[in-house]
Amino acid sequence: MATTALEVQRAGGGTTHGDSGHGGSSHPPTSTGIDSKKLLMWWFLGSECVLFGSLIATFMIYRNRAQDLSVNLQGIEGSGLAVSSGPFPNQVLDQLYTAVSAGVLLFSSFTMVLAVASVGRGNIKAFRVWTLATAMLGAIFLAGQYFEYTEFFHEGLSIQQNIFGASFFTLTGVHGMHVFVGVIWLTMLSIVSFRGGISKKDHTNVEVAGLYWHFIDIVWIVLFTLVYLLPYRDGAESAEEHTEGAMRLVQSLPFF
Amino acid sequence: MSATHVDSQAEDAAANHPGDRVYFTMLGMLAGLTVIEVIIFYLTDSLVLRVGLLAALLLVKFVAQIGWFTHLRYDDRRITLVFGGCLFIALSVMFATVAMMAVDGFFLLNEYQ
Amino acid sequence: MATFAQPQTLVRPASSSSSESGLWSWLTTIDHKRIGILYGVSAIVFLFIGGLEAMLIRLQLARPENDLLSLDTYNSVFTMHGTTMIFLAVMPASTAWFNYLVPLQIGARDVAFPRLNALSFWLLLAGALILNLSFLAGAAPNAGWYGYAPLTEVLVGQTDTFNTGRNIEFWALGLQVLGISSLAASFNMIVTIFNLRAPGMTLMRMPIFTWATLITSILMVLAFPAITVALVLLQLDRFLGTHFYIPSQYVNGELTLTGGDPLLWQHLFWIFGHPEVYILILPAFGIVSEIIPVFSRKPLFGYAVMVYALAAIAFLGFGVWVHHMFTTGLGPTPTAIFAATTMLIAIPTGVKIFNWVGTMWGGQIRFSTPMLFAVGLVSQFTIGGISGVMHSSAPVDTQQNDSYFVVAHFHYVLFGGSIFALIAAVYFWFPKITGKMLDERLGKIHFWWTFLSFNAAFFPMHFLGLEGMPRRYASYGDGSGWWFWNVVVSIGSFALAASFVLLVYNIAKTLRSKERAPEDPWDAATLEWTTPSPPPVYNYKVIPTITNRDQFWADKYGTGQDHEEEADLEVRIGGMKIGSVDTEDENPEDQAATRRQNAQSGDSQSLGNIEEDEHIHMPNPSFYPLVVAIGLFLVAFGMIYSYPRLEIERLSLPVLSLFGLVVMLVGIAGWSLEPASDPEPDHDESVPLGTSSHA
Known part of the structure; x- marks a missing residue:
């Protein structure tokens, strides 16, 4: 039926693609003038704001809780419960080490813009260099995170140890997975470019990868401040004021 | 025809974006701000000062990244609207959640003193 | 005017994805209309499964102290009833209409990312399979569709505490997969609506259903990540022994007070859950806003205000989630704030009701079946909306919380709202999809049957709730006095279920008939009615x-x-x-x-009319979306059945998940290397197409 008719039409019409008919109907312009992939990526990043927002909110809710509990509930008698113990953030976090990591990721954002700019100018060689550099810096960041995690394990902070560990590893782990995906993506892009698959017209494809990469860096900028730099309660000095909050938790234990 | 379009379009895109020097300046600035953040962390004891300064620096770094590195400043205004809208909803919802759930924790800053 | 030499080998016939009818053509289709049909058929299947579960609930409650279902089975049945109806029936039904109608309504040939669209559907099926296979495993989800912690939790190393079976794994991983499906579908719809509108179609000229699609998709994009995170934290609690949602956990073999808070789950869940309510109802609003003008022969009254009302409902929808938590003791300030924002939502919703009435006012109304169901929504949704406003008052809510009054409320909203509209849409657009008209006489019987049995099934729940009957209970006492209304509800429910059999009978009968419908049978206003019925694969x-x-x-x-x-x-x-x-x-x-x-x-x-320069490239069929979906299904399934495992030093990984990951990666690689998937293969994507369209 219709199929065959159209096939014939196509096979025969292959050489008759008129210039005038070229754009008008079968290639509707994007109505906004914004490339579809780019628009998709921005909405994806908007969605990621809620994803990381939820994780960050969880972290912010729990960031002081382990210390508070350990101070305020030390002496609970007869509950049969142990109280969450350290290591606590002030004992494990190394701001200088992470500052270097943050710097690496920051620098990778810089190499990423250069990669996007080079492909825009049609300079594929430069594009390869900058893309590989970006992927490499991302990998260095991941290695840094691996050593940081190992160090924390040695100091006794696992994901089960206390609620700080749980929320810390979850938040930074999800970020790390995003970095990992980005590294794979950029590596694939450079492999494709070595096989001659990237040219000036792939500017948008590269730009979209760049947007993702910058967003990951932005998330780390936020995490660096909220996780590493913002002060934690020591627990030691505070006591009475926290009892109310801590008692609320005890009261929520009837199901034990 | 199409080929020339590719060219002119790519040039447009390049012209639309800042040059490498701007990126270099931004990198320097961001790195500098990160160093300042760490210095603040180690030097200041005043909690209010620490939180205030860190928050301000965070904001500056955030805007610099999103505005320049992701080209939001040079891109279509409607993209800013999309991302800004999503960010606004995410921030308000999450801020409200933290405020409701952690009143006995982080937000009582005076407890540090 | 250099035209790229077009490699013809890469361009398959445009009709190949729509005119073939073999199984393979459906498995590889990326035609938005076919995907829409797949969504619709799945939705109907799961509507029946969810309905079956509802019937089990009603049988159990038909007499006091019934022991037809064990308590555990009852938990599973009401959990799966809610989960199935929300995620597998109403949402896919809405998505079916998004897929089928939006490209037609905006004058596009397909969605912006056709293969992503196919992936969305296959992931829906994967998630649905995971959820429902749980019955075969004897471990159906059993913690309610809201999955409150600690009902969903385990204490690591304890075999008898909380929820130690695989039930919650099925639920959590099924929902994760469905979440990815919904997110992919919404990104696709948003970009399609923003970018593929026909020339001249400004945002404020879009059909109102397209607006509803856009706003719903934005809601999904911003709501689903919250439940993704909530479920990830839940899975970490269950798999790795963290303690996000329980105040104590076994740490190093000792029961330890860790400070986790079950309220965190409620917050994260309802940050998703309340927008989800609007995700279910806004498409219905869009459908009704299309149907009422056509059958009143008047343009939609207050189009612009209707659009603003949609947007306002969506925006406010992110600021009301705490009204689901009024009884958790958050204190007067949050309660007062969220009671106020909840009441605010009544304003844009009321505007919509009045505008529908305004559209009908003075119109030449024809009460065909679609119009009957649309007017049915206006009346029945209003009842549900008004009981919703009652709940926004925290003291009233405290009385009604967890009672059958709430059950009545949300069934008036979701059945009297969403499902009435979705049925109206079936009657309205069926001739466009199949070229055949559903039987009007049966349709009218169907409407009145549905309308009466719906009210019999759900209105008495208001009384039961006010008499104090709690929801989610598997049984009630002989002396409770609830028996009479429960019998009425059960009879009404069975009648309601039978009404769907009538709908399916009508569809089957119509499909077998030879009679062709005109391609614009309702004298409608939107673009899809300008196409033949069914529309050709390239639409226009x-x-x-x-x-x-x-x-x-x-x-x-x-x-x-x-x-x-x-x-x-x-x-x-x-x-x-x-x-x-x-x-x-x-x-x-x-x-x-x-x-x-x-x-x-x-x-x-009509093919004879295609001019020679009119070459329409449609994207090739692709089976990679299916491969990726199968891969993700295996990943999720491997995490539920985590043996055998691969032990690498301290890591212990489920083999099936690893295998699924490989399948997924193969699918993604094939996807990205697949040639000529682009609707404009000769077209450079970095060029905004507008620049060359008038070349």
Whole structure:
């Protein structure tokens, strides 16, 4: 039926693609003038704001809780419960080490813009260099995170140890997975470019990868401040004021 | 025809974006701000000062990244609207959640003193 | 004017994804209309499964102290009833209409990312399979569709505490997969609506259903990540022994107070959950806003305000989640704030109700079946909306919380709202999809049957709730006095279930009949009715140009405005029909007549009208979306059945998940290397297409 008719039409019409008919109907312009992939990526990043927002909110809710509990509930008698113990953030976090990591990721954002700019100018060689550099810096960041995690394990902070560990590893782990995906993506892009698959017209494809990469860096900028730099309660000095909050938790234990 | 379009379009895109020097300046600035953040962390004891300064620096770094590195400043205004809208909803919802759930924790800053 | 030499081998016939009918063509289809049909059929199947679960609930409650279902089974049945109806029936049904209608309504040939669209559907099926396979495993989810912690939790190393079976794994991983499906579908819809509108279709000329799709998709994009995180934290609690949602956990073999808070789950869940309610109802609003004007023969009253109301509902929808938690003791300040925002939502919702009434006011109303169901929504949703406003008052809510009053409320909203509209949509657009009209007489019987049995099934729940009957309970005492209304509810429910059999009978009967429907049987206003029924795979031979909000009405009847615009219209119609313009002196009626004649004479007839330069590239069918979906299914399933495992030093990984990951990666690699998937393979994607369209 219709199929065959159209096939014939196509096979025969292959050489008759008129210039005038070229754009008008079968290639509707994007109505906004914004490339579809780019628009998709921005909405994806908007969605990621809620994803990381939820994780960050969880972290912010729990960031002081382990210390508070350990101070305020030390002496609970007869509950049969142990109280969450350290290591606590002030004992494990190394701001200088992470500052270097943050710097690496920051620098990778810089190499990423250069990669996007080079492909825009049609300079594929430069594009390869900058893309590989970006992927490499991302990998260095991941290695840094691996050593940081190992160090924390040695100091006794696992994901089960206390609620700080749980929320810390979850938040930074999800970020790390995003970095990992980005590294794979950029590596694939450079492999494709070595096989001659990237040219000036792939500017948008590269730009979209760049947007993702910058967003990951932005998330780390936020995490660096909220996780590493913002002060934690020591627990030691505070006591009475926290009892109310801590008692609320005890009261929520009837199901034990 | 199409080929020339590719060219002119790519040039447009390049012209639309800042040059490498701007990126270099931004990198320097961001790195500098990160160093300042760490210095603040180690030097200041005043909690209010620490939180205030860190928050301000965070904001500056955030805007610099999103505005320049992701080209939001040079891109279509409607993209800013999309991302800004999503960010606004995410921030308000999450801020409200933290405020409701952690009143006995982080937000009582005076407890540090 | 250098045209790229077009490698013809890469371009398969445009019709290959729609005219073939074998199984393979459905498995590899990326045609938005076929995917829409797949969504719709799945939705109907799961509607029946969810309905079956509802019937089990009603049998159990039909008499006091019934022991038809064990307590555990009852938990599973009501959990799966809610989960199935929300995620597997109503949402896919809405998505079916998004898929089928939106590209047609905006004058596009397909969605922006056709293969992603196929992936969305296969992931829906994967998630649905995971959820429902749980019955075979004897471990159906059992913690309610809201999955409150600690009902969903385990204490690591304890075999008898909380929820130690695989039930919650099925639920959590099923929902994760469904979440990815919904996110992919919404990104696709958003970009499609923003970017693929026909020339002249400004945002404020879009059909209102397209607006509803856009707003719903934005809601999904911003709501789903919250439950993704909530479920990830839940899975970490269950798999790795963290303690996000329980205050104590075994740490190093000792029961330890860790400070986790079950309220965190409620917050994260309802940050998703409340927008989800609007995700379920806004498409229904869109459908009804399309149907009522057509059957009142009047343009939608207050179009702009309707759009703003949609947006306002969506925006406010992110600021009301705490009204689900009024009884958790958050204190007066949050309660007061969220009670106020909840009441605010009544304003845009009320605006919509009044605008529908305003549309009908003074119109020439025809009560065909779609209109009956649409008016049914206006009346029944209003009842549910008003009981919703009652709940926004925290003291009243405290009384009604967890009672059957709430059950009555949300069934009036979700059945009297969403499902009434979705049925109306079936009657309204069925002739477009199949070229055949559903039986009107059966349709009217169907409506009145549904309407009466719906009210019999759900209105008495208000009384039961006010008499204090709690929801989610598997049984009630003999002396409770709840027996009478429960019997009425059960009878009503069975009658309601039977009404769906009538619908399916009507569909089956119509599909078997030979009688063809005209391609514009309702004298409708939107673009999809200008296409033949069913529309060809490329939708429009020539992309229409839009000058008017109710474009097709303007085509048929003129705009009543200045002559210049009329001339424009004619060109437009000519564009749709013939591909070139010689039609400027024809009047709109002639145009409409030509178009009708053409469509009735069939597809092959109209093919003769394709001009030679009119090459329509449609994307190739692809099976990679299916491969990726199967991979993700295996990943999720491996995490539920985590043996055998691969031990690498301290890591212990489920083999099935690893295998699934490999399948997924293969699928993604094939996807990205697949040639000519682009609807414009000869077109450089970095070029905004607008620059070359007039070359």
